[in-house]
Amino acid sequence: xxxxxxxxxxxxxxxxxxxxxxxxxxxxxxxxxxxxxxxxxxxxxxxxxxxxxxxxxxxxxxxxxxxxxxxxxxxxxxxxxxxxxxxxxxxxxxxxxxxxxxxxxxxxxxxxxxxxxxxxxxxxxxxxx
Numbered sequence: 001x002x003x004x005x006x007x008x009x010x011x012x013x014x015x016x017x018x019x020x021x022x023x024x025x026x027x028x029x030x031x032x033x034x035x036x037x038x039x040x041x042x043x044x045x046x047x048x049x050x051x052x053x054x055x056x057x058x059x060x061x062x063x064x065x066x067x068x069x070x071x072x073x074x075x076x077x078x079x080x081x082x083x084x085x086x087x088x089x090x091x092x093x094x095x096x097x098x099x100x101x102x103x104x105x106x107x108x109x110x111x112x113x114x115x116x117x118x119x120x121x122x123x124x125x126x127x128x129x
Contacts, residue, residue, distance in 0.1 A: 012073060084126065105123060
């Protein structure tokens with residue numbers, strides 16, 4: 001079971017799913033003025049803080065944690081870990097649980113830091129052993 005499935009009950013998004021939210025607003029408003037949809041989508045994109053962007057670009061209160069979980073799923077070195085949980089406090093990724101070594105924890109931290117919107121990674125709730 002992957003990180004997204006275990007923590008959030010979600011399946012990994014498929015590659016073709018990501019463009020769908022962008023293409024739907026462009027084709028739907030046929031009768032509206034051309035400038036209105038562009039203004040609305042630009043405003044929506046700009047107002048979502050990076051830590052609240054979901055897996056498909058939508059607003060998601062736990063967006064950063066879900067994107068970190070997806071990044072863990074995509075890394076074969078940490079994909080099978082089932083003793084660590086991911087949460088977020090604003091832009092801070094919070095890791096909780098137990099890992100087998102400091103090396104594993106370092107890998108998790110490095111992956112989490114690389115996710116857009118992560119301003120820091122908190123590990124004081126992770127035990128090693």
